[in-house]
Amino acid sequence: MPPTAPARDAILAMARDEGFALARIAPAAVIAPARARALAAHAQGHLADLGWMTPEWLERATDPGRFLEGARSVVMLALPYARAGTPPADGITRGRVAAYAAGRDYHRTFETRLRRLARRISEEFAAGARATVDYGPLLERPLAALAGMGWFGKSTMLLAPGFGPWVMLGAIATTLDLVPDAPLAKSCGSCTRCIAACPTGAISADGGVVDARRCISYLTIELRGPIPLELRPLMGNRIFGCDDCLDACPVGAAGRATHPDFAPPSPDALFPPLAELLALDDEGFRARFQGRAIMRAKREGLLRNVCVALGNTGTLADLPALEAACADPSPLVAEHAAWAVDRLRAREKRKEEGEKGFEVRGSRPEAGQPRRGVPKARG
Numbered sequence: 132m133p134p135t136a137p138a139r140d141a142i143l144a145m146a147r148d149e150g151f152a153l154a155r156i157a158p159a160a161v162i163a164p165a166r167a168r169a170l171a172a173h174a175q176g177h178l179a180d181l182g183w184m185t186p187e188w189l190e191r192a193t194d195p196g197r198f199l200e201g202a203r204s205v206v207m208l209a210l211p212y213a214r215a216g217t218p219p220a221d222g223i224t225r226g227r228v229a230a231y232a233a234g235r236d237y238h239r240t241f242e243t244r245l246r247r248l249a250r251r252i253s254e255e256f257a258a259g260a261r262a263t264v265d266y267g268p269l270l271e272r273p274l275a276a277l278a279g280m281g282w283f284g285k286s287t288m289l290l291a292p293g294f295g296p297w298v299m300l301g302a303i304a305t306t307l308d309l310v311p312d313a314p315l316a317k318s319c320g321s322c323t324r325c326i327a328a329c330p331t332g333a334i335s336a337d338g339g340v341v342d343a344r345r346c347i348s349y350l351t352i353e354l355r356g357p358i359p360l361e362l363r364p365l366m367g368n369r370i371f372g373c374d375d376c377l378d379a380c381p382v383g384a385a386g387r388a389t390h391p392d393f394a395p396p397s398p399d400a401l402f403p404p405l406a407e408l409l410a411l412d413d414e415g416f417r418a419r420f421q422g423r424a425i426m427r428a429k430r431e432g433l434l435r436n437v438c439v440a441l442g443n444t445g446t447l448a449d450l451p452a453l454e455a456a457c458a459d460p461s462p463l464v465a466e467h468a469a470w471a472v473d474r475l476r477a478r479e480k481r482k483e484e485g486e487k488g489f490e491v492r493g494s495r496p497e498a499g500q501p502r503r504g505v506p507k508a509r510g
Protein backbone atom coordinates (compact mmCIF):
# COMPACT_ATOMS: atom_id res chain seq x y z
CA MET A 132 0.00 0.00 0.00
CA PRO A 133 1.51 3.45 -0.90
CA PRO A 134 2.09 6.02 1.89
CA THR A 135 -1.22 7.60 2.89
CA ALA A 136 -1.31 11.32 3.71
CA PRO A 137 -4.97 11.39 4.92
CA ALA A 138 -4.33 8.52 7.37
CA ARG A 139 -1.24 10.30 8.66
CA ASP A 140 -3.14 13.54 9.27
CA ALA A 141 -6.02 11.70 10.94
CA ILE A 142 -3.68 9.76 13.26
CA LEU A 143 -1.74 12.88 14.26
CA ALA A 144 -5.06 14.60 15.03
CA MET A 145 -6.17 11.59 17.15
CA ALA A 146 -2.86 11.78 19.03
CA ARG A 147 -3.52 15.44 19.81
CA ASP A 148 -7.04 14.48 21.01
CA GLU A 149 -5.44 12.04 23.43
CA GLY A 150 -3.39 14.91 24.86
CA PHE A 151 0.03 13.99 23.43
CA ALA A 152 2.12 17.13 23.16
CA LEU A 153 4.22 15.70 20.33
CA ALA A 154 3.47 13.07 17.70
CA ARG A 155 5.76 12.16 14.78
CA ILE A 156 6.14 9.26 12.39
CA ALA A 157 9.23 7.10 11.85
CA PRO A 158 9.60 4.45 9.16
CA ALA A 159 9.51 0.92 10.61
CA ALA A 160 12.88 -0.15 9.20
CA VAL A 161 15.77 -1.66 11.20
CA ILE A 162 17.55 1.22 12.99
CA ALA A 163 21.07 0.09 12.12
CA PRO A 164 23.19 2.87 13.74
CA ALA A 165 21.29 2.62 17.03
CA ARG A 166 21.58 -1.18 16.96
CA ALA A 167 25.34 -0.96 16.49
CA ARG A 168 25.66 1.54 19.37
CA ALA A 169 23.42 -0.49 21.66
CA LEU A 170 25.31 -3.73 20.98
CA ALA A 171 28.61 -1.91 21.59
CA ALA A 172 27.22 -0.52 24.88
CA HIS A 173 26.26 -4.06 25.89
CA ALA A 174 29.65 -5.49 24.92
CA GLN A 175 31.42 -2.81 26.97
CA GLY A 176 29.30 -3.55 30.05
CA HIS A 177 27.60 -0.13 29.94
CA LEU A 178 24.17 -1.71 30.35
CA ALA A 179 25.16 -3.08 33.78
CA ASP A 180 22.94 -5.90 35.08
CA LEU A 181 19.81 -4.98 33.16
CA GLY A 182 19.16 -8.70 32.74
CA TRP A 183 16.59 -8.48 29.97
CA MET A 184 18.88 -6.39 27.75
CA THR A 185 20.60 -9.22 25.97
CA PRO A 186 22.06 -8.71 22.47
CA GLU A 187 19.01 -10.64 21.20
CA TRP A 188 16.66 -8.16 22.95
CA LEU A 189 18.59 -5.19 21.53
CA GLU A 190 18.35 -6.63 18.02
CA ARG A 191 14.60 -7.06 18.38
CA ALA A 192 14.26 -3.61 19.96
CA THR A 193 15.85 -1.99 16.93
CA ASP A 194 13.59 -3.81 14.44
CA PRO A 195 9.95 -2.63 14.60
CA GLY A 196 9.10 -5.43 12.14
CA ARG A 197 9.75 -7.94 14.94
CA PHE A 198 7.63 -5.92 17.36
CA LEU A 199 4.64 -6.03 15.00
CA GLU A 200 4.57 -8.33 12.01
CA GLY A 201 4.24 -6.31 8.83
CA ALA A 202 4.94 -2.98 10.58
CA ARG A 203 5.55 -0.13 8.13
CA SER A 204 5.49 2.91 10.43
CA VAL A 205 5.98 3.83 14.07
CA VAL A 206 3.99 6.67 15.60
CA MET A 207 6.16 8.24 18.31
CA LEU A 208 4.36 10.10 21.08
CA ALA A 209 5.50 12.31 23.94
CA LEU A 210 4.10 13.75 27.15
CA PRO A 211 5.92 16.62 28.87
CA TYR A 212 6.68 17.13 32.54
CA ALA A 213 8.31 19.88 34.57
CA ARG A 214 11.56 19.98 36.49
CA ALA A 215 11.39 20.00 40.31
CA GLY A 216 11.24 23.30 42.18
CA THR A 217 13.07 23.85 45.46
CA PRO A 218 12.57 21.74 48.59
CA PRO A 219 10.72 23.16 51.62
CA ALA A 220 13.19 24.96 53.92
CA ASP A 221 12.01 23.42 57.19
CA GLY A 222 15.22 21.89 58.51
CA ILE A 223 13.96 18.30 57.92
CA THR A 224 16.40 16.05 56.03
CA ARG A 225 14.69 15.39 52.72
CA GLY A 226 15.49 13.12 49.79
CA ARG A 227 14.99 13.81 46.14
CA VAL A 228 12.81 11.85 43.72
CA ALA A 229 13.27 12.29 39.94
CA ALA A 230 10.57 14.60 38.60
CA TYR A 231 9.11 11.98 36.22
CA ALA A 232 8.34 9.73 39.21
CA ALA A 233 6.75 12.21 41.59
CA GLY A 234 3.21 12.03 40.17
CA ARG A 235 1.19 9.11 38.83
CA ASP A 236 3.18 6.22 37.32
CA TYR A 237 3.74 7.43 33.75
CA HIS A 238 3.34 3.91 32.34
CA ARG A 239 -0.32 3.95 33.44
CA THR A 240 -0.90 7.40 31.94
CA PHE A 241 0.61 6.35 28.61
CA GLU A 242 -1.00 2.90 28.53
CA THR A 243 -4.57 4.21 28.70
CA ARG A 244 -3.99 6.70 25.89
CA LEU A 245 -1.82 4.43 23.73
CA ARG A 246 -4.33 1.59 23.95
CA ARG A 247 -7.20 3.86 22.87
CA LEU A 248 -5.16 5.30 20.02
CA ALA A 249 -4.00 1.87 18.81
CA ARG A 250 -7.62 0.62 18.87
CA ARG A 251 -8.78 3.60 16.80
CA ILE A 252 -5.99 3.03 14.27
CA SER A 253 -6.94 -0.61 13.80
CA GLU A 254 -10.67 0.07 13.69
CA GLU A 255 -10.68 3.14 11.44
CA PHE A 256 -8.00 1.95 9.00
CA ALA A 257 -8.36 -1.83 9.28
CA ALA A 258 -4.64 -1.97 10.09
CA GLY A 259 -2.44 -3.72 12.63
CA ALA A 260 -1.31 -1.55 15.58
CA ARG A 261 0.68 -2.40 18.71
CA ALA A 262 1.65 0.00 21.48
CA THR A 263 4.42 0.10 24.07
CA VAL A 264 5.80 2.44 26.65
CA ASP A 265 9.26 1.93 28.12
CA TYR A 266 9.27 -1.85 28.57
CA GLY A 267 9.49 -2.45 24.81
CA PRO A 268 10.96 -4.27 23.07
CA LEU A 269 11.51 -1.06 21.09
CA LEU A 270 14.29 1.46 21.68
CA GLU A 271 12.28 4.63 21.94
CA ARG A 272 14.93 7.36 21.75
CA PRO A 273 16.44 6.27 18.41
CA LEU A 274 12.92 5.95 16.95
CA ALA A 275 11.94 9.39 18.27
CA ALA A 276 15.12 10.88 16.78
CA LEU A 277 14.40 9.19 13.45
CA ALA A 278 10.88 10.66 13.55
CA GLY A 279 12.32 14.17 14.00
CA MET A 280 10.88 14.57 17.50
CA GLY A 281 14.25 15.72 18.81
CA TRP A 282 17.96 14.93 18.74
CA PHE A 283 20.33 12.86 20.88
CA GLY A 284 21.81 15.06 23.58
CA LYS A 285 25.30 14.33 24.87
CA SER A 286 23.50 13.00 27.97
CA THR A 287 21.86 10.46 25.56
CA MET A 288 18.51 12.11 26.36
CA LEU A 289 16.24 12.90 23.46
CA LEU A 290 16.03 16.70 23.37
CA ALA A 291 12.77 17.96 21.88
CA PRO A 292 12.74 21.58 20.70
CA GLY A 293 10.86 23.68 23.27
CA PHE A 294 10.83 20.85 25.82
CA GLY A 295 14.46 19.73 25.99
CA PRO A 296 14.88 16.39 27.82
CA TRP A 297 11.63 16.84 29.82
CA VAL A 298 9.46 14.48 27.74
CA MET A 299 8.53 10.85 28.30
CA LEU A 300 8.08 8.67 25.23
CA GLY A 301 5.70 6.00 23.98
CA ALA A 302 5.25 4.28 20.60
CA ILE A 303 2.66 2.62 18.37
CA ALA A 304 3.86 0.45 15.51
CA THR A 305 1.37 0.03 12.69
CA THR A 306 1.10 -1.83 9.41
CA LEU A 307 -0.07 1.43 7.80
CA ASP A 308 2.42 2.98 5.41
CA LEU A 309 2.44 6.55 6.74
CA VAL A 310 4.53 9.38 5.29
CA PRO A 311 7.45 9.65 7.77
CA ASP A 312 8.80 12.87 9.30
CA ALA A 313 12.38 13.89 8.62
CA PRO A 314 15.05 13.75 11.37
CA LEU A 315 16.12 17.16 12.73
CA ALA A 316 19.47 18.58 11.69
CA LYS A 317 20.29 19.81 15.20
CA SER A 318 22.97 19.02 17.75
CA CYS A 319 24.27 20.13 21.16
CA GLY A 320 27.10 22.08 19.53
CA SER A 321 29.90 22.87 21.97
CA CYS A 322 27.75 22.54 25.13
CA THR A 323 29.01 20.01 27.70
CA ARG A 324 26.98 21.03 30.76
CA CYS A 325 25.39 17.62 31.39
CA ILE A 326 28.79 15.90 31.35
CA ALA A 327 30.12 18.32 33.98
CA ALA A 328 26.93 18.08 36.06
CA CYS A 329 26.82 14.29 36.36
CA PRO A 330 27.79 13.54 39.99
CA THR A 331 29.24 10.10 39.25
CA GLY A 332 30.95 10.72 35.90
CA ALA A 333 28.54 8.31 34.20
CA ILE A 334 28.49 10.21 30.88
CA SER A 335 31.45 9.60 28.55
CA ALA A 336 33.94 12.47 28.17
CA ASP A 337 32.61 13.46 24.74
CA GLY A 338 28.99 12.49 25.49
CA GLY A 339 26.63 10.06 23.75
CA VAL A 340 27.31 7.11 26.09
CA VAL A 341 25.99 6.58 29.63
CA ASP A 342 27.61 3.88 31.73
CA ALA A 343 24.58 2.56 33.63
CA ARG A 344 26.90 1.01 36.23
CA ARG A 345 27.67 4.54 37.45
CA CYS A 346 24.30 6.16 36.74
CA ILE A 347 22.34 7.08 39.89
CA SER A 348 19.12 6.32 38.05
CA TYR A 349 20.28 2.72 37.59
CA LEU A 350 21.71 2.47 41.10
CA THR A 351 18.53 3.70 42.80
CA ILE A 352 15.90 2.05 40.56
CA GLU A 353 17.24 -1.02 38.80
CA LEU A 354 20.11 -2.33 40.92
CA ARG A 355 18.87 -5.04 43.27
CA GLY A 356 21.96 -5.62 45.45
CA PRO A 357 24.28 -3.36 47.43
CA ILE A 358 25.32 0.00 46.00
CA PRO A 359 29.10 0.05 45.39
CA LEU A 360 30.84 1.73 48.34
CA GLU A 361 32.80 4.17 46.19
CA LEU A 362 29.62 5.51 44.56
CA ARG A 363 27.52 5.98 47.72
CA PRO A 364 29.09 9.31 48.77
CA LEU A 365 28.49 10.72 45.27
CA MET A 366 24.75 10.11 45.35
CA GLY A 367 23.82 13.01 47.63
CA ASN A 368 20.15 12.85 48.66
CA ARG A 369 18.78 11.14 45.52
CA ILE A 370 16.56 8.23 46.50
CA PHE A 371 14.81 7.39 43.20
CA GLY A 372 16.25 8.36 39.84
CA CYS A 373 18.38 11.39 39.06
CA ASP A 374 17.71 14.56 37.06
CA ASP A 375 21.11 16.23 37.19
CA CYS A 376 21.91 15.86 33.49
CA LEU A 377 18.39 17.07 32.66
CA ASP A 378 18.52 20.02 35.08
CA ALA A 379 21.83 21.13 33.56
CA CYS A 380 20.45 21.19 30.02
CA PRO A 381 19.74 24.62 28.53
CA VAL A 382 17.39 23.16 25.90
CA GLY A 383 13.77 23.58 27.02
CA ALA A 384 14.96 25.23 30.24
CA ALA A 385 12.26 27.89 29.98
CA GLY A 386 9.86 25.10 30.98
CA ARG A 387 6.46 24.05 29.70
CA ALA A 388 3.29 23.01 31.46
CA THR A 389 3.53 19.53 32.92
CA HIS A 390 1.00 16.87 31.98
CA PRO A 391 -1.51 16.95 34.90
CA ASP A 392 -0.89 13.27 35.79
CA PHE A 393 2.81 13.98 36.32
CA ALA A 394 2.28 16.92 38.69
CA PRO A 395 3.52 15.98 42.17
CA PRO A 396 0.57 15.86 44.59
CA SER A 397 2.66 17.67 47.25
CA PRO A 398 6.24 18.86 47.76
CA ASP A 399 6.80 15.72 49.87
CA ALA A 400 6.33 13.60 46.73
CA LEU A 401 9.44 15.21 45.22
CA PHE A 402 11.36 15.82 48.44
CA PRO A 403 10.19 13.21 50.98
CA PRO A 404 11.29 13.56 54.62
CA LEU A 405 13.76 10.70 54.85
CA ALA A 406 13.73 9.35 58.40
CA GLU A 407 10.01 8.47 58.32
CA LEU A 408 10.53 6.28 55.23
CA LEU A 409 12.76 3.98 57.25
CA ALA A 410 9.73 3.03 59.38
CA LEU A 411 7.76 1.65 56.40
CA ASP A 412 7.06 -2.07 56.37
CA ASP A 413 5.97 -3.83 53.14
CA GLU A 414 2.34 -2.88 53.66
CA GLY A 415 3.16 0.72 54.54
CA PHE A 416 5.38 0.95 51.46
CA ARG A 417 2.59 -0.33 49.21
CA ALA A 418 0.00 1.96 50.77
CA ARG A 419 2.23 5.00 50.30
CA PHE A 420 3.53 4.35 46.79
CA GLN A 421 0.76 2.37 45.04
CA GLY A 422 0.27 3.72 41.50
CA ARG A 423 3.65 5.48 41.47
CA ALA A 424 6.83 4.54 39.63
CA ILE A 425 8.66 4.20 42.99
CA MET A 426 7.00 0.78 43.42
CA ARG A 427 9.68 -0.53 41.04
CA ALA A 428 12.42 -0.12 43.64
CA LYS A 429 10.40 -2.22 46.14
CA ARG A 430 10.63 -1.51 49.87
CA GLU A 431 14.10 -2.99 50.17
CA GLY A 432 15.57 -0.94 47.34
CA LEU A 433 13.98 2.33 48.43
CA LEU A 434 15.06 1.95 52.07
CA ARG A 435 18.58 1.06 50.91
CA ASN A 436 18.62 4.35 48.97
CA VAL A 437 17.18 6.29 51.92
CA CYS A 438 20.02 5.02 54.13
CA VAL A 439 22.62 6.23 51.61
CA ALA A 440 20.92 9.63 51.36
CA LEU A 441 20.81 9.97 55.16
CA GLY A 442 24.45 8.92 55.39
CA ASN A 443 25.30 11.71 52.95
CA THR A 444 23.02 14.48 54.19
CA GLY A 445 21.44 13.48 57.53
CA THR A 446 21.87 15.16 60.91
CA LEU A 447 21.97 13.88 64.51
CA ALA A 448 18.16 14.07 64.53
CA ASP A 449 18.12 11.27 61.92
CA LEU A 450 20.43 8.98 63.88
CA PRO A 451 17.74 7.10 65.90
CA ALA A 452 15.88 6.11 62.71
CA LEU A 453 19.10 4.91 61.11
CA GLU A 454 20.15 3.00 64.21
CA ALA A 455 16.78 1.24 64.26
CA ALA A 456 17.22 0.38 60.56
CA CYS A 457 20.50 -1.42 61.43
CA ALA A 458 18.19 -4.19 62.72
CA ASP A 459 15.95 -4.17 59.62
CA PRO A 460 14.78 -7.66 58.57
CA SER A 461 16.40 -7.02 55.18
CA PRO A 462 20.19 -7.57 55.46
CA LEU A 463 20.60 -5.19 52.50
CA VAL A 464 18.87 -2.34 54.35
CA ALA A 465 20.67 -3.18 57.61
CA GLU A 466 24.10 -3.03 55.92
CA HIS A 467 23.38 0.33 54.25
CA ALA A 468 22.00 1.68 57.54
CA ALA A 469 25.21 0.69 59.35
CA TRP A 470 27.26 2.40 56.62
CA ALA A 471 25.13 5.52 56.99
CA VAL A 472 25.43 5.59 60.80
CA ASP A 473 29.24 5.47 60.50
CA ARG A 474 29.29 8.18 57.84
CA LEU A 475 26.90 10.46 59.67
CA ARG A 476 28.77 10.04 63.01
CA ALA A 477 32.12 10.70 61.33
CA ARG A 478 30.73 13.86 59.76
CA GLU A 479 29.30 15.07 63.07
CA LYS A 480 32.61 14.32 64.78
CA ARG A 481 34.53 16.32 62.20
CA LYS A 482 32.06 19.16 62.66
CA GLU A 483 32.47 19.06 66.43
CA GLU A 484 36.26 19.00 66.16
CA GLY A 485 36.10 21.86 63.69
CA GLU A 486 34.00 23.87 66.13
CA LYS A 487 36.37 23.05 69.04
CA GLY A 488 39.19 24.16 66.81
CA PHE A 489 37.87 27.72 67.03
CA GLU A 490 38.00 29.90 70.14
CA VAL A 491 36.92 33.47 70.44
CA ARG A 492 39.68 35.94 71.35
CA GLY A 493 38.68 39.09 73.26
CA SER A 494 35.68 39.47 75.53
CA ARG A 495 33.45 41.74 73.48
CA PRO A 496 33.55 42.74 69.87
CA GLU A 497 33.86 46.43 69.18
CA ALA A 498 30.52 48.03 68.47
CA GLY A 499 29.59 47.37 64.86
CA GLN A 500 32.44 44.88 64.44
CA PRO A 501 31.68 41.20 63.83
CA ARG A 502 33.04 38.72 66.37
CA ARG A 503 35.86 36.85 64.70
CA GLY A 504 36.86 33.27 65.38
CA VAL A 505 40.58 32.57 65.49
CA PRO A 506 41.82 29.04 64.85
CA LYS A 507 43.52 27.42 67.87
CA ALA A 508 47.23 26.74 67.56
CA ARG A 509 47.91 23.10 66.76
CA GLY A 510 49.86 20.72 68.96
Ligand code: B12
Nearest residue numbers: 165169229265270271283287288289299300341348372373
Ligand atom coordinates in the same frame (compact mmCIF):
# COMPACT_ATOMS: atom_id res chain seq x y z
C1 B12 B 1 17.29 0.94 30.22
C2 B12 B 1 16.84 2.36 30.37
C3 B12 B 1 17.53 3.15 31.27
C4 B12 B 1 18.81 2.69 31.96
C5 B12 B 1 19.99 2.82 30.97
C6 B12 B 1 19.98 4.13 30.21
C7 B12 B 1 21.12 4.27 29.22
N1 B12 B 1 21.51 5.48 28.95
O1 B12 B 1 21.60 3.34 28.70
C8 B12 B 1 18.89 3.66 33.17
C9 B12 B 1 18.21 2.99 34.36
C10 B12 B 1 20.28 4.11 33.59
C11 B12 B 1 18.00 4.80 32.68
C12 B12 B 1 18.09 6.08 33.19
C13 B12 B 1 17.26 7.12 32.80
N2 B12 B 1 16.20 7.03 31.99
CO1 B12 B 1 15.77 5.44 30.99
N3 B12 B 1 15.29 4.05 29.84
C14 B12 B 1 15.76 2.86 29.64
C15 B12 B 1 14.98 2.14 28.53
C16 B12 B 1 14.02 1.13 29.16
C17 B12 B 1 15.85 1.47 27.50
C18 B12 B 1 16.99 2.37 27.02
C19 B12 B 1 18.13 1.58 26.50
O2 B12 B 1 17.93 0.59 25.89
N4 B12 B 1 19.33 1.99 26.76
C20 B12 B 1 20.44 1.36 26.14
C21 B12 B 1 21.08 2.37 25.23
C22 B12 B 1 22.25 1.67 24.59
O3 B12 B 1 20.09 2.74 24.26
P1 B12 B 1 19.36 4.18 24.31
O4 B12 B 1 19.24 4.61 25.71
O5 B12 B 1 18.11 4.10 23.53
O6 B12 B 1 20.43 5.07 23.65
C23 B12 B 1 20.63 5.17 22.29
C24 B12 B 1 20.83 6.59 21.96
O7 B12 B 1 21.42 7.25 23.06
C25 B12 B 1 21.75 6.46 20.77
N5 B12 B 1 22.63 7.58 20.56
C26 B12 B 1 23.20 8.42 21.42
N6 B12 B 1 23.92 9.33 20.77
C27 B12 B 1 23.80 9.04 19.46
C28 B12 B 1 24.33 9.66 18.37
C29 B12 B 1 24.04 9.12 17.13
C30 B12 B 1 24.61 9.77 15.95
C31 B12 B 1 23.21 7.97 17.00
C32 B12 B 1 22.91 7.35 15.72
C33 B12 B 1 22.69 7.36 18.15
C34 B12 B 1 22.99 7.93 19.34
O8 B12 B 1 22.53 5.29 20.94
C35 B12 B 1 21.95 4.50 21.94
C36 B12 B 1 21.82 3.10 21.41
O9 B12 B 1 20.98 3.02 20.32
C37 B12 B 1 14.22 3.34 27.83
C38 B12 B 1 12.85 3.02 27.23
C39 B12 B 1 12.99 2.36 25.90
N7 B12 B 1 12.27 1.29 25.70
O10 B12 B 1 13.74 2.80 25.04
C40 B12 B 1 14.12 4.36 28.99
C41 B12 B 1 14.27 5.87 28.64
C42 B12 B 1 15.43 6.01 27.70
N8 B12 B 1 14.61 6.46 29.94
C43 B12 B 1 14.09 7.61 30.10
C44 B12 B 1 14.36 8.44 31.22
C45 B12 B 1 13.43 9.63 31.44
C46 B12 B 1 15.45 8.17 32.07
C47 B12 B 1 16.00 9.06 33.20
C48 B12 B 1 15.96 10.55 32.93
C49 B12 B 1 15.20 8.73 34.49
C50 B12 B 1 15.63 9.51 35.73
N9 B12 B 1 15.24 10.76 35.88
O11 B12 B 1 16.26 8.94 36.59
C51 B12 B 1 17.45 8.53 33.31
C52 B12 B 1 18.40 9.28 32.38
C53 B12 B 1 19.78 8.71 32.25
C54 B12 B 1 20.42 9.09 30.93
N10 B12 B 1 21.21 10.16 30.91
O12 B12 B 1 20.15 8.42 29.94
C55 B12 B 1 13.22 8.04 28.92
C56 B12 B 1 14.00 9.06 28.09
C57 B12 B 1 13.14 10.18 27.53
C58 B12 B 1 14.02 11.15 26.76
N11 B12 B 1 13.50 12.35 26.61
O13 B12 B 1 15.10 10.82 26.30
C59 B12 B 1 12.98 6.66 28.21
C60 B12 B 1 12.83 6.74 26.70
C61 B12 B 1 11.70 6.07 28.85
C62 B12 B 1 10.41 6.67 28.29
N12 B12 B 1 9.50 5.79 27.90
O14 B12 B 1 10.25 7.85 28.19
N13 B12 B 1 17.19 4.42 31.69
Ligand code: SF4
Nearest residue numbers: 329346347373375376
Ligand atom coordinates in the same frame (compact mmCIF):
# COMPACT_ATOMS: atom_id res chain seq x y z
S1 SF4 C 1 20.87 10.51 35.48
FE1 SF4 C 1 22.33 11.42 36.96
S2 SF4 C 1 23.91 9.86 37.26
FE2 SF4 C 1 22.74 9.27 35.41
S3 SF4 C 1 23.87 10.17 33.70
FE3 SF4 C 1 22.34 11.72 34.31
S4 SF4 C 1 23.40 13.01 35.83
FE4 SF4 C 1 24.61 11.15 35.58
Ligand code: SF4
Nearest residue numbers: 284285319322325380
Ligand atom coordinates in the same frame (compact mmCIF):
# COMPACT_ATOMS: atom_id res chain seq x y z
S1 SF4 D 1 23.41 19.86 28.61
FE1 SF4 D 1 24.24 20.61 26.66
S2 SF4 D 1 25.43 18.86 25.89
FE2 SF4 D 1 24.08 18.06 27.46
S3 SF4 D 1 22.30 17.35 26.38
FE3 SF4 D 1 21.85 19.47 27.01
S4 SF4 D 1 22.50 20.73 25.26
FE4 SF4 D 1 23.40 18.71 24.98
